[in-house]
């Protein structure tokens with residue numbers, strides 16, 4: 001099938017839907033097509049727990065503090081102008097989603113929001129909805145998007161390749177200066193056909209890639225497809241070495257996929273990291289103890305596990321108020337109980353797990369892909385320069401909303417000038433093979449996850465990376 005759409009959005013998480021809603025409002029006569037790999041509500045967004053960081057309480061907090069915390073967490077590799085943009089424009093975007101119906105928790109008997117704290121933040125500035133913030137934001141966005149008839153969401157559509165001049169027979173290499181994107185080829189998983197989707201402009205909002213690791217908090221849709229498509233189309237990607245490991249996923253010897261996250265907000269609420277013997281250990285690594293930035297805490301846990309030869313460390317919440325804990329973290333509490341751990345009586349066993357892709361598709365301050373025209377990227381698949389080497393907790397949802405808005409502003413006056421490209425051929429399956437047995441693919445995925453987890457984990461060395469590279473070439 002061939003389809004023409006004015007705007008093609010790949011991904012229905014916070015970045016994709018925020019952008020689609022704005023575009024639909026601005027262009028009531030233009031068609032916005034949103035593709036999503038499984039169902040509309042399945043995304044990394046949906047699993048976000050801690051919340052969204054924004055300067056809210058101006059008596060206590062200010063932009064300079066949030067900027068300083070973000071720069072510090074990023075280990076000197078953030079782009080300062082981008083940090084300022086996201087921090088300063090963030091509160092407006094949060095007000096916008098509240099206007100669309102997002103219900104963040106309020107303080108008891110007060111109209112003010114209950115602001116939480118997470119690792120690396122010097123102030124309480126995390127708006128949240130219990131420990132289900134992402135679910136609430138995804139719900140809000142889906143309900144808002146459904147109000148616009150010009151947004152069409154295609155579920156079970158798997159984008160495969162971006163269409164560029166390459167598909168018209170022209171040689172396109174990484175330094176070709178005028179590469180343009182004309183849409184994408186996508187597999188309709190309901191009939192197994194590959195459709196040609198032509199667009200005036202394409203927005204990549206395909207999320208992260210944690211599923212390349214054996215242990216990750218990311219759902220199975222998170223396989224870095226947007227980054228791979230951009231790379232294959234000869235676009236620039238950057239900072240892919242900065243995969244963030246969350247320090248505290250629930251240790252589950254049965255190897256659950258995805259790993260269940262125990263939010264950093266639990267440490268913000270007073271949870272303390274300890275060994276099995278009940279000793280605190282973070283004082284050996286950082287003066288901020290259990291609330292140090294994520295990379296420091298993850299490395300500390302990794303190092304303690306290696307030294308002690310243990311499979312996990314522990315988060316002690318036994319001293320915390322049960323009523324407060326269960327009100328803030330009902331999902332975490334229930335999950336722990338379901339595996340025989342009562343957080344009020346037992347320490348919670350935790351291990352680091354791959355959590356967030358700090359690098360990705362290189363974009364500028366308007367979300368424009370830096371080397372392919374008519375292509376934009378927002379959210380976790382993009383690399384804006386906000387996170388540097390390590391993302392500050394709860395800055396991701398914020399970044400996705402800020403950049404979805406910036407892309408919308410950038411294309412507002414350009415859309416009319418972009419036409420559909422003629423002569424694009426249908427998908428050419430030449431050179432592909434049918435593996436006959438699916439097990440050959442699932443086994444390759446398993447090998448990939450093993451290689452990444454053993455050799456490209458939290459602490460790396462040249463010798464391990466070389467081994468990974470050799471194995472990956474074989475795969």
Ligand code: FAD
Pocket residue numbers: 010011012013014015016035036037038040042043044045046047048049050051052053133134157158159160205206207208217218219221222225226261355356378379380381393394395396397398400
């Ligand atoms: P996603 O929400 O992941 O959406 C990606 C979309 O792209 C999906 O709809 C998917 O189906 C689609 N897609 C992917 N590939 C294809 C393809 N080939 N074809 C078609 N569609 C495709 N961040 C915070 O700021 N605060 C938090 O509290 C927080 N907690 C988190 C907790 C967990 C457990 C996890 C996993 C992440 C958390 N994060 C948090 C990170 C944050 O949730 C994500 O970075 C953010 O939601 C990403 O949004 P997105 O729109 O970029 O991508």
Ligand code: SIN
Pocket residue numbers: 048049050051262263264265392393394395396
């Ligand atoms: C968490 O709740 O710990 C996750 C927050 C984040 O990824 O920003």
